[in-house]
Amino acid sequence: MTTQIRLLKDFMWWMLFVGFLGYCGRASAQVLPEYSAFPKNSIGLQLGTQGVGLQGSSAFGRVFNARIGFNTVPDITVQYNGRDLGLNRTSVYGIVDWQPLYGNADWLSRKWYVSAGISYYFNNTLYREGIGTVPNYYIYMSKLRPYIGTGLGNMPLSHSIGLRTDFGFFIPISSPTSTYDDRAEKVSSGLRGLLPGMNAGLTLYYRF
Template sequence: MKMRIKLIKEFFWMLLMSALLFCCGKAEAQVLPEYSAFPTSSLGLQLGVQGLGLQGSYSFARSFNLRVGFDVTPDVTFIYNSRNLRVDRSAVYALVDWQPMYGNTQWFATKWFVTTGFGYYFNNTLYRQGIGRTPDYSVSMSKYRPYIGTGLGDIYLFGNVRLRLDVGSFLPTSAPTSSYENKANTITSGLKGIMPGLNTAATFYIKF
Protein backbone atom coordinates (compact mmCIF):
# COMPACT_ATOMS: atom_id res chain seq x y z
CA MET A 1 0.00 0.00 0.00
CA LYS A 2 2.84 2.42 0.86
CA MET A 3 4.56 1.66 -2.42
CA ARG A 4 1.31 2.29 -4.33
CA ILE A 5 0.81 5.66 -2.63
CA LYS A 6 4.42 6.61 -3.38
CA LEU A 7 4.01 5.70 -7.06
CA ILE A 8 0.78 7.67 -7.30
CA LYS A 9 2.43 10.76 -5.78
CA GLU A 10 5.46 10.54 -8.07
CA PHE A 11 3.36 10.02 -11.19
CA PHE A 12 0.98 12.84 -10.27
CA TRP A 13 3.72 15.40 -9.69
CA MET A 14 5.59 14.29 -12.81
CA LEU A 15 2.49 14.87 -14.96
CA LEU A 16 1.64 18.15 -13.27
CA MET A 17 5.16 19.53 -13.68
CA SER A 18 5.24 18.44 -17.34
CA ALA A 19 1.89 20.12 -17.98
CA LEU A 20 2.97 23.35 -16.32
CA LEU A 21 6.24 23.44 -18.26
CA PHE A 22 4.39 22.83 -21.51
CA CYS A 23 1.77 25.47 -20.88
CA CYS A 24 3.75 28.17 -19.11
CA GLY A 25 4.88 29.56 -22.45
CA LYS A 26 1.28 30.24 -23.51
CA ALA A 27 0.07 33.81 -23.02
CA GLU A 28 -2.64 34.06 -20.40
CA ALA A 29 -4.46 36.56 -22.61
CA GLN A 30 -5.32 33.70 -24.97
CA VAL A 31 -8.03 32.48 -22.58
CA LEU A 32 -10.82 34.99 -21.93
CA PRO A 33 -12.44 34.29 -18.51
CA GLU A 34 -15.90 35.54 -19.54
CA TYR A 35 -16.14 32.79 -22.18
CA SER A 36 -14.10 29.98 -20.66
CA ALA A 37 -15.22 26.88 -18.75
CA PHE A 38 -11.66 26.53 -17.42
CA PRO A 39 -9.55 28.44 -14.91
CA THR A 40 -6.03 29.40 -15.95
CA SER A 41 -4.87 26.82 -13.40
CA SER A 42 -6.43 25.03 -10.46
CA LEU A 43 -5.96 22.45 -7.74
CA GLY A 44 -8.93 20.58 -6.33
CA LEU A 45 -10.43 17.68 -4.41
CA GLN A 46 -12.41 15.16 -6.45
CA LEU A 47 -15.23 12.98 -5.08
CA GLY A 48 -16.97 10.38 -7.22
CA VAL A 49 -17.58 6.79 -8.27
CA GLN A 50 -13.86 6.33 -8.93
CA GLY A 51 -13.07 7.36 -5.37
CA LEU A 52 -11.39 10.26 -3.62
CA GLY A 53 -8.43 12.11 -5.12
CA LEU A 54 -6.58 15.26 -6.11
CA GLN A 55 -6.70 16.94 -9.49
CA GLY A 56 -4.65 19.72 -11.08
CA SER A 57 -5.47 21.61 -14.28
CA TYR A 58 -4.05 24.17 -16.71
CA SER A 59 -5.89 25.80 -19.64
CA PHE A 60 -4.28 26.54 -22.99
CA ALA A 61 -5.10 27.54 -26.60
CA ARG A 62 -8.35 29.31 -25.64
CA SER A 63 -10.73 26.33 -25.59
CA PHE A 64 -8.56 23.51 -24.21
CA ASN A 65 -7.71 22.36 -20.71
CA LEU A 66 -5.25 19.76 -19.41
CA ARG A 67 -5.99 17.80 -16.22
CA VAL A 68 -3.92 15.27 -14.28
CA GLY A 69 -4.72 13.54 -11.01
CA PHE A 70 -5.29 10.35 -9.06
CA ASP A 71 -8.18 8.59 -7.35
CA VAL A 72 -8.30 5.96 -4.61
CA THR A 73 -11.26 3.80 -3.52
CA PRO A 74 -10.21 2.40 -0.12
CA ASP A 75 -11.81 -1.04 0.39
CA VAL A 76 -15.47 -0.10 -0.13
CA THR A 77 -17.89 -3.00 0.53
CA PHE A 78 -21.59 -3.09 -0.42
CA ILE A 79 -24.33 -5.69 -0.81
CA TYR A 80 -24.95 -7.04 -4.34
CA ASN A 81 -27.49 -9.87 -4.77
CA SER A 82 -27.49 -10.48 -0.99
CA ARG A 83 -23.72 -11.00 -0.79
CA ASN A 84 -20.75 -8.76 -0.11
CA LEU A 85 -18.92 -7.16 -3.02
CA ARG A 86 -15.74 -5.22 -2.20
CA VAL A 87 -14.09 -2.72 -4.53
CA ASP A 88 -10.35 -2.07 -4.44
CA ARG A 89 -9.32 0.58 -6.97
CA SER A 90 -6.57 3.18 -7.37
CA ALA A 91 -5.58 5.03 -10.53
CA VAL A 92 -3.78 7.98 -12.11
CA TYR A 93 -5.04 9.76 -15.21
CA ALA A 94 -4.38 12.52 -17.75
CA LEU A 95 -7.30 14.23 -19.52
CA VAL A 96 -7.74 16.91 -22.17
CA ASP A 97 -10.96 18.98 -22.17
CA TRP A 98 -12.34 20.87 -25.16
CA GLN A 99 -14.98 23.58 -24.95
CA PRO A 100 -16.90 23.38 -28.30
CA MET A 101 -18.99 26.52 -27.76
CA TYR A 102 -16.17 28.80 -26.60
CA GLY A 103 -16.93 32.42 -27.50
CA ASN A 104 -20.68 32.25 -26.88
CA THR A 105 -22.15 34.03 -23.87
CA GLN A 106 -24.98 31.66 -22.90
CA TRP A 107 -24.50 29.98 -19.49
CA PHE A 108 -24.33 26.45 -20.94
CA ALA A 109 -21.87 27.51 -23.64
CA THR A 110 -19.51 28.96 -21.03
CA LYS A 111 -19.62 25.79 -18.87
CA TRP A 112 -19.90 22.74 -21.14
CA PHE A 113 -16.89 20.71 -22.28
CA VAL A 114 -16.07 17.27 -23.69
CA THR A 115 -13.15 15.16 -22.52
CA THR A 116 -10.79 12.47 -23.74
CA GLY A 117 -7.67 10.95 -22.21
CA PHE A 118 -6.44 7.83 -20.46
CA GLY A 119 -6.14 6.25 -17.03
CA TYR A 120 -3.82 3.68 -15.51
CA TYR A 121 -5.09 1.57 -12.61
CA PHE A 122 -2.57 0.31 -10.08
CA ASN A 123 -5.35 -1.92 -8.81
CA ASN A 124 -8.81 -2.52 -10.28
CA THR A 125 -10.29 -5.53 -8.51
CA LEU A 126 -13.67 -6.68 -7.22
CA TYR A 127 -13.77 -9.19 -4.34
CA ARG A 128 -16.93 -11.32 -4.22
CA GLN A 129 -18.30 -13.29 -1.29
CA GLY A 130 -18.91 -16.95 -2.19
CA ILE A 131 -22.08 -18.99 -1.65
CA GLY A 132 -22.63 -22.73 -1.22
CA ARG A 133 -19.78 -24.57 -2.93
CA THR A 134 -18.52 -21.39 -4.56
CA PRO A 135 -15.60 -19.94 -2.58
CA ASP A 136 -14.80 -16.26 -2.19
CA TYR A 137 -13.18 -15.02 -5.39
CA SER A 138 -11.85 -11.89 -7.08
CA VAL A 139 -12.33 -10.33 -10.52
CA SER A 140 -9.51 -8.20 -11.96
CA MET A 141 -10.22 -5.70 -14.74
CA SER A 142 -8.00 -4.00 -17.30
CA LYS A 143 -5.51 -1.47 -15.99
CA TYR A 144 -4.92 0.67 -19.12
CA ARG A 145 -8.12 2.49 -20.10
CA PRO A 146 -8.89 5.31 -22.55
CA TYR A 147 -11.44 7.82 -21.34
CA ILE A 148 -14.32 9.67 -22.97
CA GLY A 149 -16.77 11.96 -21.21
CA THR A 150 -18.35 15.36 -20.82
CA GLY A 151 -19.02 17.84 -18.05
CA LEU A 152 -19.63 21.36 -16.77
CA GLY A 153 -16.88 23.60 -15.40
CA ASP A 154 -16.25 26.89 -13.62
CA ILE A 155 -19.47 26.73 -11.59
CA TYR A 156 -19.17 29.52 -9.04
CA LEU A 157 -19.40 28.62 -5.33
CA PHE A 158 -17.65 31.42 -3.44
CA GLY A 159 -14.46 33.48 -3.73
CA ASN A 160 -11.97 31.57 -5.88
CA VAL A 161 -13.65 28.21 -5.18
CA ARG A 162 -15.39 26.60 -8.15
CA LEU A 163 -17.14 23.31 -8.96
CA ARG A 164 -16.49 20.98 -11.91
CA LEU A 165 -18.88 18.12 -12.77
CA ASP A 166 -17.84 15.08 -14.85
CA VAL A 167 -19.62 12.09 -16.33
CA GLY A 168 -17.96 9.54 -18.60
CA SER A 169 -16.29 6.15 -18.73
CA PHE A 170 -12.82 4.61 -18.58
CA LEU A 171 -13.16 2.04 -21.37
CA PRO A 172 -11.71 -1.48 -20.85
CA THR A 173 -8.89 -2.63 -23.14
CA SER A 174 -8.92 -6.31 -22.10
CA ALA A 175 -11.40 -8.86 -20.76
CA PRO A 176 -11.76 -9.28 -16.98
CA THR A 177 -10.18 -12.31 -15.31
CA SER A 178 -11.42 -14.25 -12.29
CA SER A 179 -9.68 -16.28 -9.62
CA TYR A 180 -12.53 -18.83 -9.83
CA GLU A 181 -13.96 -20.38 -13.02
CA ASN A 182 -15.97 -18.00 -15.25
CA LYS A 183 -17.14 -15.59 -12.57
CA ALA A 184 -15.59 -12.61 -14.36
CA ASN A 185 -18.35 -12.66 -16.98
CA THR A 186 -21.02 -13.23 -14.33
CA ILE A 187 -19.99 -10.16 -12.33
CA THR A 188 -19.43 -7.78 -15.24
CA SER A 189 -22.64 -8.87 -16.99
CA GLY A 190 -24.62 -8.38 -13.80
CA LEU A 191 -23.21 -4.87 -13.45
CA LYS A 192 -23.92 -4.20 -17.15
CA GLY A 193 -20.20 -3.68 -17.73
CA ILE A 194 -20.58 -0.05 -16.67
CA MET A 195 -19.74 0.30 -13.01
CA PRO A 196 -16.03 -0.68 -13.19
CA GLY A 197 -15.26 2.17 -15.60
CA LEU A 198 -18.05 4.63 -14.84
CA ASN A 199 -16.88 8.08 -13.83
CA THR A 200 -19.30 10.51 -12.22
CA ALA A 201 -17.48 13.05 -10.12
CA ALA A 202 -17.61 16.48 -8.53
CA THR A 203 -14.36 18.42 -8.16
CA PHE A 204 -14.16 21.34 -5.75
CA TYR A 205 -11.18 23.42 -6.80
CA ILE A 206 -9.37 26.67 -6.14
CA LYS A 207 -8.65 28.69 -9.29
CA PHE A 208 -5.38 30.57 -9.69
Protein backbone atom coordinates in the same frame (compact mmCIF):
# COMPACT_ATOMS: atom_id res chain seq x y z
CA MET B 1 -2.80 0.21 1.34
CA THR B 2 0.90 1.10 1.86
CA THR B 3 1.43 1.24 -1.91
CA GLN B 4 -1.60 3.52 -2.34
CA ILE B 5 -0.37 5.91 0.36
CA ARG B 6 3.08 6.07 -1.23
CA LEU B 7 1.58 6.72 -4.68
CA LEU B 8 -0.65 9.45 -3.25
CA LYS B 9 2.31 11.17 -1.57
CA ASP B 10 4.36 11.05 -4.78
CA PHE B 11 1.43 12.41 -6.76
CA MET B 12 0.87 15.27 -4.32
CA TRP B 13 4.50 16.38 -4.58
CA TRP B 14 4.28 16.20 -8.36
CA MET B 15 1.08 18.28 -8.34
CA LEU B 16 2.73 20.93 -6.15
CA PHE B 17 5.58 21.13 -8.63
CA VAL B 18 3.17 21.57 -11.57
CA GLY B 19 1.29 24.24 -9.62
CA PHE B 20 4.52 26.09 -8.93
CA LEU B 21 5.39 26.09 -12.64
CA GLY B 22 1.91 27.38 -13.47
CA TYR B 23 2.24 30.15 -10.91
CA CYS B 24 5.64 31.18 -12.30
CA GLY B 25 4.18 31.42 -15.79
CA ARG B 26 1.05 33.25 -14.76
CA ALA B 27 2.31 36.73 -15.63
CA SER B 28 2.97 35.84 -19.25
CA ALA B 29 -0.02 33.54 -19.74
CA GLN B 30 -2.97 34.56 -21.85
CA VAL B 31 -6.00 35.54 -19.74
CA LEU B 32 -9.11 33.71 -20.97
CA PRO B 33 -12.47 35.53 -21.17
CA GLU B 34 -15.07 34.86 -18.51
CA TYR B 35 -17.13 32.76 -20.91
CA SER B 36 -14.44 30.07 -20.98
CA ALA B 37 -15.30 26.72 -19.37
CA PHE B 38 -11.82 26.44 -17.88
CA PRO B 39 -9.81 28.29 -15.22
CA LYS B 40 -6.28 29.11 -16.33
CA ASN B 41 -4.76 26.77 -13.74
CA SER B 42 -6.33 24.81 -10.90
CA ILE B 43 -5.75 22.10 -8.34
CA GLY B 44 -8.61 20.38 -6.58
CA LEU B 45 -10.24 17.48 -4.77
CA GLN B 46 -12.36 15.06 -6.80
CA LEU B 47 -15.10 12.81 -5.41
CA GLY B 48 -17.16 10.40 -7.48
CA THR B 49 -17.72 6.88 -8.74
CA GLN B 50 -13.99 6.37 -9.35
CA GLY B 51 -13.23 7.19 -5.72
CA VAL B 52 -11.57 10.17 -4.09
CA GLY B 53 -8.51 11.89 -5.51
CA LEU B 54 -6.62 14.93 -6.64
CA GLN B 55 -6.83 16.70 -9.98
CA GLY B 56 -4.81 19.46 -11.59
CA SER B 57 -5.65 21.38 -14.75
CA SER B 58 -4.16 23.96 -17.11
CA ALA B 59 -6.02 25.70 -19.97
CA PHE B 60 -4.37 26.34 -23.32
CA GLY B 61 -5.30 27.60 -26.77
CA ARG B 62 -8.56 29.22 -25.55
CA VAL B 63 -10.80 26.19 -26.18
CA PHE B 64 -8.66 23.41 -24.66
CA ASN B 65 -7.81 22.25 -21.16
CA ALA B 66 -5.41 19.54 -19.93
CA ARG B 67 -6.01 17.60 -16.72
CA ILE B 68 -4.09 15.02 -14.74
CA GLY B 69 -5.46 13.17 -11.76
CA PHE B 70 -5.21 10.43 -9.19
CA ASN B 71 -8.15 8.42 -7.80
CA THR B 72 -8.39 5.66 -5.24
CA VAL B 73 -10.96 3.41 -3.60
CA PRO B 74 -8.83 1.94 -0.80
CA ASP B 75 -9.97 -1.63 -0.09
CA ILE B 76 -13.61 -1.01 0.82
CA THR B 77 -15.95 -3.93 1.62
CA VAL B 78 -19.75 -3.76 1.66
CA GLN B 79 -22.56 -6.27 2.14
CA TYR B 80 -24.34 -7.26 -1.07
CA ASN B 81 -27.02 -10.00 -0.95
CA GLY B 82 -25.71 -11.03 2.47
CA ARG B 83 -22.12 -11.56 1.29
CA ASP B 84 -18.98 -9.44 1.25
CA LEU B 85 -18.26 -7.45 -1.89
CA GLY B 86 -14.92 -5.67 -1.98
CA LEU B 87 -13.33 -3.19 -4.35
CA ASN B 88 -9.68 -2.19 -4.60
CA ARG B 89 -9.04 0.51 -7.21
CA THR B 90 -6.22 3.03 -7.70
CA SER B 91 -5.62 4.93 -10.94
CA VAL B 92 -3.91 7.85 -12.63
CA TYR B 93 -5.23 9.58 -15.74
CA GLY B 94 -4.69 12.31 -18.27
CA ILE B 95 -7.59 14.10 -19.99
CA VAL B 96 -7.90 16.82 -22.64
CA ASP B 97 -11.10 18.90 -22.68
CA TRP B 98 -12.53 20.84 -25.63
CA GLN B 99 -15.13 23.61 -25.40
CA PRO B 100 -16.97 23.44 -28.76
CA LEU B 101 -19.26 26.45 -28.16
CA TYR B 102 -16.56 28.86 -26.98
CA GLY B 103 -17.45 32.48 -27.72
CA ASN B 104 -21.20 32.21 -27.22
CA ALA B 105 -22.66 34.14 -24.30
CA ASP B 106 -25.34 31.74 -23.02
CA TRP B 107 -24.65 29.81 -19.79
CA LEU B 108 -24.39 26.34 -21.35
CA SER B 109 -21.92 27.49 -24.02
CA ARG B 110 -19.71 29.03 -21.35
CA LYS B 111 -19.66 25.89 -19.17
CA TRP B 112 -20.01 22.80 -21.38
CA TYR B 113 -17.07 20.76 -22.69
CA VAL B 114 -16.31 17.30 -24.07
CA SER B 115 -13.36 15.18 -23.00
CA ALA B 116 -11.05 12.41 -24.16
CA GLY B 117 -8.11 10.82 -22.41
CA ILE B 118 -6.56 7.69 -20.95
CA SER B 119 -6.12 6.11 -17.54
CA TYR B 120 -4.00 3.41 -15.96
CA TYR B 121 -5.20 1.41 -12.96
CA PHE B 122 -2.50 0.17 -10.61
CA ASN B 123 -5.24 -1.91 -8.93
CA ASN B 124 -8.67 -2.69 -10.35
CA THR B 125 -9.90 -5.73 -8.46
CA LEU B 126 -13.32 -6.92 -7.31
CA TYR B 127 -13.59 -9.43 -4.43
CA ARG B 128 -16.67 -11.58 -3.85
CA GLU B 129 -17.36 -13.81 -0.88
CA GLY B 130 -18.40 -17.32 -1.90
CA ILE B 131 -21.55 -19.19 -0.99
CA GLY B 132 -22.29 -22.93 -0.85
CA THR B 133 -19.92 -24.73 -3.20
CA VAL B 134 -18.68 -21.45 -4.69
CA PRO B 135 -15.40 -20.32 -3.07
CA ASN B 136 -14.29 -16.75 -2.46
CA TYR B 137 -13.02 -15.29 -5.71
CA TYR B 138 -11.45 -12.22 -7.31
CA ILE B 139 -12.20 -10.50 -10.60
CA TYR B 140 -9.36 -8.56 -12.23
CA MET B 141 -10.57 -5.82 -14.55
CA SER B 142 -8.85 -3.98 -17.42
CA LYS B 143 -6.07 -1.65 -16.24
CA LEU B 144 -5.43 0.50 -19.33
CA ARG B 145 -8.57 2.37 -20.39
CA PRO B 146 -9.27 5.22 -22.85
CA TYR B 147 -11.76 7.83 -21.67
CA ILE B 148 -14.61 9.74 -23.29
CA GLY B 149 -16.92 12.09 -21.44
CA THR B 150 -18.51 15.47 -21.00
CA GLY B 151 -18.96 17.98 -18.21
CA LEU B 152 -19.62 21.47 -16.96
CA GLY B 153 -16.76 23.64 -15.75
CA ASN B 154 -15.65 26.95 -14.30
CA MET B 155 -18.60 27.34 -11.95
CA PRO B 156 -17.38 29.83 -9.32
CA LEU B 157 -18.25 29.38 -5.65
CA SER B 158 -16.05 32.27 -4.51
CA HIS B 159 -13.26 34.45 -5.88
CA SER B 160 -10.75 31.58 -6.03
CA ILE B 161 -12.84 28.42 -5.50
CA GLY B 162 -14.73 26.73 -8.32
CA LEU B 163 -16.66 23.57 -9.17
CA ARG B 164 -16.39 21.17 -12.10
CA THR B 165 -18.65 18.21 -12.94
CA ASP B 166 -17.83 15.20 -15.10
CA PHE B 167 -19.70 12.30 -16.60
CA GLY B 168 -18.12 9.71 -18.88
CA PHE B 169 -16.59 6.26 -19.12
CA PHE B 170 -13.14 4.72 -18.80
CA ILE B 171 -13.56 2.05 -21.47
CA PRO B 172 -11.94 -1.39 -20.95
CA ILE B 173 -9.70 -2.65 -23.76
CA SER B 174 -9.34 -6.18 -22.40
CA SER B 175 -11.76 -8.66 -20.86
CA PRO B 176 -11.81 -9.22 -17.09
CA THR B 177 -10.50 -12.46 -15.64
CA SER B 178 -11.64 -14.38 -12.58
CA THR B 179 -10.01 -16.77 -10.13
CA TYR B 180 -13.18 -18.88 -10.23
CA ASP B 181 -15.12 -20.26 -13.17
CA ASP B 182 -16.69 -17.66 -15.52
CA ARG B 183 -17.61 -15.05 -12.91
CA ALA B 184 -15.84 -12.32 -14.87
CA GLU B 185 -18.61 -12.50 -17.46
CA LYS B 186 -21.01 -10.95 -14.94
CA VAL B 187 -19.08 -7.65 -14.89
CA SER B 188 -18.41 -7.47 -18.63
CA SER B 189 -21.85 -7.94 -20.17
CA GLY B 190 -24.46 -5.28 -20.87
CA LEU B 191 -24.88 -2.42 -18.42
CA ARG B 192 -22.76 -4.22 -15.84
CA GLY B 193 -19.79 -3.92 -18.15
CA LEU B 194 -20.12 -0.11 -18.21
CA LEU B 195 -20.53 0.44 -14.47
CA PRO B 196 -16.90 -0.24 -13.36
CA GLY B 197 -15.64 2.41 -15.79
CA MET B 198 -18.32 5.02 -15.18
CA ASN B 199 -16.94 8.39 -14.12
CA ALA B 200 -19.53 10.61 -12.45
CA GLY B 201 -17.84 13.10 -10.19
CA LEU B 202 -17.49 16.56 -8.73
CA THR B 203 -14.21 18.47 -8.42
CA LEU B 204 -13.86 21.31 -5.95
CA TYR B 205 -10.79 23.27 -7.01
CA TYR B 206 -8.64 26.26 -6.22
CA ARG B 207 -7.90 28.36 -9.31
CA PHE B 208 -4.80 30.44 -9.81
